[in-house]
Amino acid sequence: MSSLDSVRHQLEESEEKLLAKLRDVRRGARRAKDGRPGGPKPTGGQRVADTVAATMGSWPFIIIQSIILAVWIALNITAFVYHWDPYPFILLNLALSFQAAYAAPFIMMSQNRQQDIDRRSAEEDYQINIKAELEIELLHQKIDQLRETEVLQLTHAVRELTQLLSRAKIEPAAGVELPSEPAKG
Numbered sequence: 160m161s162s163l164d165s166v167r168h169q170l171e172e173s174e175e176k177l178l179a180k181l182r183d184v185r186r187g188a189r190r191a192k193d194g195r196p197g198g199p200k201p202t203g204g205q206r207v208a209d210t211v212a213a214t215m216g217s218w219p220f221i222i223i224q225s226i227i228l229a230v231w232i233a234l235n236i237t238a239f240v241y242h243w244d245p246y247p248f249i250l251l252n253l254a255l256s257f258q259a260a261y262a263a264p265f266i267m268m269s270q271n272r273q274q275d276i277d278r279r280s281a282e283e284d285y286q287i288n289i290k291a292e293l294e295i296e297l298l299h300q301k302i303d304q305l306r307e308t309e310v311l312q313l314t315h316a317v318r319e320l321t322q323l324l325s326r327a328k329i330e331p332a333a334g335v336e337l338p339s340e341p342a343k344g
Contacts, residue, residue, distance in 0.1 A: 174293050181290050184283055205272055212269035215262055 201209065214220050231251055234240045244250040 174297075177286075177293070178290060181286050184286060201272070205268070208265045208268035208272065211262065211265035215266065 228251070231244070232248065235242050235244045235248065236246070
């Protein structure tokens with residue numbers, strides 16, 4: 160029985176350590192949400208990458224770029240202005256390639272940073288799920304212990320009543336018949 164108690168004690172110690180760690184994580188997350196120190200602040204490059212990715216992935220950017228492209232093409236097709244970039248629009252292709260070459264690394268950096276944030280969030284969610292599982296397991300243990308205690312008390316009460324019935328002779332009340340014992344054959 161002592162080995163079972165020591166295993167329970169070790170399990171409780173490990174659970175307490177895990178719960179303390181989870182509390183610290185939650186406090187750090189709350190501080191970061193409140194703007195208090197505790198969470199990692201993005202570097203200048205990370206802020207630039209996030210801003211570029213957010214700007215290039217927005218409808219205003221797409222609309223403005225589409226308008227600029229339409230004006231560029233219209234001015235080079237019509238005869239109103241000097242044709243600085245005739246029909247194959249090589250200069251326009253060069254400008255768009257240049258934009259894509261510089262935008263792609265910024266977007267990738269932003270995506271990698273977001274992936275790291277998502278990974279940390281998933282890790283915290285996992286630890287919270289473990290904590291909830293431990294709490295549920297403890298509740299199950301408490302309920303099982305209560306059931307065992309109740310069954311023991313009921314068994315003890317039944318034994319006491321059985322002993323009282325076997326010691327005392329019960330006289331039937333008026334008009335009530337007690338069942339007779341079956342004949343032993």
